[in-house]
Amino acid sequence: MSEDIQATVDVVVLGSGAAGLTAALTARGHGARVVVLEKAAKLGGTSAWSGGMIWIPNNPHMRAAGIPDSREEALTYLGSLSHDLILPELAEAYVDVGPEMVAWLETNTSVRFQMVEEFPDYHPEFPGGKPQGGRSLECPLMSYQTLGDAADRVTVGSNYGTAPVSMSESNLGRAIPIGVTDEEKARRQREDLRGCGQSLIGHLFRACIEQEIEIFTDTAALDLRLTDGEITGVQYQREGALHEIKCRAVILASGGFEWNRDMVRDFLRGPMTHPVSVPTNEGDALKMCMRIGAKLGNMREAWWMPAIEVPTDEGFRSHLFASERARPRSIMVNRKGRRFTNEAANYNAFGAAFHEQDVAAFEYANLPCWFIFDQGMMDRFGFVDVPKGSKAPNWITQAATAAELAAKLGIDADGLSKTLDHWNTSVVPNQKDEAFGRGESAHDNWWGDPNNKGTSAATLGALDQPPYYAVEVKSGALGTKGGPRTDALARVLHVDGDPIGGLYAAGNVMASAMGMTYGGAGGTLGPGMVFGFLAGRHAASRFA
Ligand SMILES: Cc1cc2nc3c(=O)[nH]c(=O)nc-3n(C[C@H](O)[C@H](O)[C@H](O)COP(=O)(O)OP(=O)(O)OC[C@H]3O[C@@H](n4cnc5c(N)ncnc54)[C@H](O)[C@@H]3O)c2cc1C
Missing domain, CATH: 3.90.700.10 (Succinate dehydrogenase/fumarate reductase flavoprotein, catalytic domain)
Known part of the structure; x- marks a missing residue:
């Protein structure tokens, strides 16, 4: 990776979690010149610390396994959990585009998924719920040796570490994990095979390397630049100095505001003292959005844990x-x-x-x-x-x-x-x-x-x-889920209703499409990647 950030690109993605890297890959795959700015010293965000599951109703892997699902069932399920907080147009975009996002990544990049077998939805007895699972996917174990020297660039969390196990083999997936013999574990460690969020981010990061997408760590975005209401650049801080990069679209994917105590106090519906995400998720993009009059939504909610x-x-x-x-x-x-x-x-x-x-x-x-x-x-x-x-x-x-x-x-x-x-x-x-x-x-x-x-x-x-x-x-x-309100194309809306030209949001930074709901295992990363896909595709289409 080169040390200099080009002065001009098409799309700048803020944040290198699963939402950001999916957005970057999609924008690149649709012809845009893309860079990713990451505030932390290592990339991957909370996504790299996570279980790495993504909840995608009606996905191609469950279809291949003969597990029935449909758009209608998924929307009925989400509707039954909405409490009037899920906007139907966002739920529809998520349900319709989720399977497409999985298929697009598997067809156009080296990212691969498999089903986490039998993991029930989180409210499986609600109408349209799946007690037998099928909607939760994960990336298969991935050898970090395939990343070469770049392997060290990925952040490692304390809950799963670099554990050489898939979700079904870990204790988040089951009370007593499916056994992996010591011999097999040793083999996996020798080959640096990693599962869970390490595998998800490993797959996305490797695909970014293959697509020559540059990810600049230790690089914190500070503010957006707009001209006549359209995005024209980003101000950022790197090595103690302020810089600007010119671009025609920005995709906000910088996580929630759970580590910003003032925002937690001011916005969340009740006490939340123990965030478990990366501490760099401090609501920076929320501040940027408030400065330019973005409409906010779902501010009281978090992925409670x-x-x-x-x-x-x-x-x-x-x-x-x-x-x-x-x-x-x-x-x-x-x-x-x-x-x-x-x-x-x-x-x-x-x-x-x-x-x-x-x-x-x-x-x-x-x-x-x-x-x-x-x-x-x-x-x-x-x-x-x-x-x-x-x-x-x-x-x-x-x-x-x-x-x-x-x-x-x-x-x-x-x-x-x-x-x-x-x-x-x-x-x-x-x-x-x-x-x-x-x-x-x-x-x-x-x-x-x-x-x-x-x-x-x-x-x-x-x-x-x-x-x-x-x-x-x-x-x-796990993170907050309120922020700038988007439309079904992931475009950030102004408080008066129209999209802000060239500004997109995906993942925990945005007003979640899920309201107060967590549909099933992977219920945060799934929507994050779907809106990342929508944002990347639409941002690239602006330059076609
Ligand atoms: C142990 C654990 C297990 C979990 N398991 C699952 C699971 O299996 N499935 C699931 O769906 N969810 C899971 N979660 C929750 C999930 O990890 C998060 O909700 C998800 O990673 C959020 O993704 P994101 O891309 O929005 O943000 P993140 O992955 O947190 O990425 C945001 C990135 O933006 C960067 N950033 C912040 N500010 C700036 C700035 N100003 N400029 C540039 N970059 C910035 C941050 O440093 C960070 O790297 C788990 C969480 C934990 C902690």
């Missing part, structure tokens, strides 16, 4: 608290010692539980809250990095009795004791959670114990084997 603090040498890391919540022998309680929701519900929907208010007490009813589990769960599954069968380390609160645990946490001991008693004598024996319906959805059971696959016993289990353990659970997010 419960998180726990796991100690590290530097302090702690925010760990996505996803599959653990569905495991038998565990519940969650608030300061009253009471359960407050279906603990196994999908992480995005779960976010609403953190925003519930106790009106009389004028406080958040379920913040703080704790995940409570027992030695039986520890023996069967382990916990985060603690191997199964171990005793818990000190960062996990532990006690011989429920009363002692409550005292250590400073919560209502009587409340906790009653909750556990009800759980062990009613919910578990009857295999029915009357209060919150845990275990009724194929979603809950998928994330539970595979030995009881397909039944509520996958997630409902007695909590009666001391020692008892507790970890505080925080309100986190």
Whole structure:
């Protein structure tokens, strides 16, 4: 990659996550001269740290596998989850163009996908939902040796690292991952085979190299340049100096504003203290858009994700608290010692539980809250990095009795004791959670114990084997999903309604087409790449 940024190109893409790289590849593939500016020292954004799944209804791989789906089913599903926040024209664009985006990348670049088998949608029993999965795709394992020296340019996160496993083999995809032998793991490590988000970004990045698309890291876009209402350039900072690049279109793909504390406070609908994305997602493009009068939308929403603090040498890391919540022998309680929701519900929907208010007490009813589990769960599954069968380390609160645990946490001991008693004598024996319906959805059971696959016993289990353990659970997010409102071609709209000439947005930077919904595994990256594709194609068409 050359060190100098050309002074003039057709399209400048801001951000090198999956939305940005898809936009860059599409614009290039449709004839435009493209560069990507990336603020961080390494490329790939949160997308490179992610599970790498993309949720694309009616996709070509499920069709090839004979799994039925249709435009109508997908739109019915999204409509049933909308709460009037999903704009029909954006949902239609997403559903119509998703399969085309997958096919275009596979036909015109070296990017490849495969199905993540059987991963149910996140609300599979809603009309048009898929309890048997099929809509979630991932890139197959990819050898970073094929990137040569450029392999080091990709950012590596703490949740999956460079793990040589695909999503179906990881613990986000299942409670107990499909086994990969030590021998096979060693082989994969020797060949630097990576899965999940590393594979997704690896595939997209390799395709960018093949298409000679330059990606400039350590290069932060600061502002947009417009002449007579049309994009004419971008101001950016590189090596401490300010520069400008001339262009005729800009595609914003610089992620959300989750690391900007002021914006989080001012816009989100409730507390969000633990973002798990790259810390460079600070709402820079949102500021650029506000300066030029862009219309904003979906500002209150994020891709909510419960998180726990796991100690590290530097302090702690925010760990996505996803599959653990569905495991038998565990519940969650608030300061009253009471359960407050279906603990196994999908992480995005779960976010609403953190925003519930106790009106009389004028406080958040379920913040703080704790995940409570027992030695039986520890023996069967382990916990985060603690191997199964171990005793818990000190960062996990532990006690011989429920009363002692409550005292250590400073919560209502009587409340906790009653909750556990009800759980062990009613919910578990009857295999029915009357209060919150845990275990009724194929979603809950998928994330539970595979030995009881397909039944509520996958997630409902007695909590009666001391020692008892507790970890505080925080309100986190994979990223925010509000920002400039676009039309169905990914063009950013002015507050008065017309598109701003030459300005596009895709991924978490834009007002999401999904409203408050997370359709299924891959529900953020899927729409991000579809709108990246739409943006890249339309931006290139301006110069044809
Ligand atoms: C552990 C984990 C697992 C996940 N698994 C999945 C999954 O399997 N499927 C799914 O759909 N979602 C998943 N997510 C969420 C998903 O990763 C994000 O929603 C998605 O990556 C957002 O993509 P993006 O391209 O919009 O932004 P990002 O990938 O975050 O990229 C934005 C980029 O823009 C750069 N940037 C910011 N400001 C500027 C600026 N001023 N100038 C230039 N560049 C800038 C940032 O540095 C960053 O590199 C997961 C998230 C995590 C943390």
